[in-house]
Amino acid sequence: MKTAIIGFSGSGKTELFRALAGPQVLGNRAMVKVPEPRLEPLSALFKPKKVTCTEIEYLDLPGGGTQALGNRLLSDIRGADCLLAVLDAFSGTQDPLKQQDSIEAELMVSDMAVIEKKLDKILEDKKKARHLYNLEEEEMLLKAQEILEQEMPLRIDRNLAMNEVLKGFAFLSAKPVLYAWNLAENRLADFQVPSEETNMGHIAFSARLEREMSELESEQELHEFMQDLGISGSVLDRVIAGTYLLLGLITFLTAGDKEVRAWPLRSGQNAWEAAGVIHSDIQKGFIRAEVLAWNDFLRCKTFKKARELGMLRLEGKEYIVRDGDVITFRFNV
């Protein structure tokens, strides 16, 4: 999972990146561990050699001066699954809503250019009476163009944004976006973040505060600091929770003596798809999934007990995985 951090120069992108990546990270790419408290009780039971959590890759991109993107960065942004867009709401020099409008406009203009070029190409092919072009592609592109002409980002149309035919274009305005409002410290407690829209979320943070928090010596100090300011959780927690919500992700777990591990899955995906997240062999040879719901695990504490109580369920490929399911896959190699 890859997230590109975008926004105007000076909005606090690099500060946010450092808060996510930790001070020791050099360069502009970092794998950030997704906090997963459910790994601990499982590890206590299995005492595995390895405990692995999910990671999200964050990419810090230099701001393009007067632009939030800048052409040479587009290819980096295209490769991202979602965008984290930082808004300067601390300095008072630029209205954050205007920044948001500019970012949206840049994303849409970029997509529009790609679409026009491709449609021109299709037109040429038609003139030559070549029927090599893909009719569905043309249809989808025209639909996308229509949305953009109404000054709407492609992400508002979920089906279009996820469409297989359009995937290869990696349209920027089709990507889910999480806006991070970089607020002045004193506004953090009572700021109301805008409500969610399709494929768009918002969180608030203060880059200055995050930096101060990272310099505190003890947990106790940190706790008091946060209480005084009326904030809960770190920006890392908020960004990750925001990203999971935005992408509709849930977590399932696998547990054994070798490894206890958390895996990301899109909400609504089934056991067969979950198997594929782990390994294509497990998916190919899928026989069944033994599933223990998280609350049942907490109640039973051991798999033996869970089996005795009939809480360990045998599920087939079609079973829709739930957040926190502990799954053992049975498969043929």
Ligand SMILES: Nc1nc2c(ncn2[C@@H]2O[C@H](COP(=O)(O)OP(=O)(O)O)[C@@H](O)[C@H]2O)c(=O)[nH]1
């Ligand atoms: N006072 C204050 N300064 C900030 C805040 N966020 C960023 N800055 C400062 O603004 C400048 C630009 O921040 P940076 O993260 O490098 O912005 P970028 O260009 O988006 O990567 C740096 O000097 C930061 O210390 C903030 O929340 N409060």
Ligand SMILES: [Mg+2]
């Ligand atoms: Mg920077």
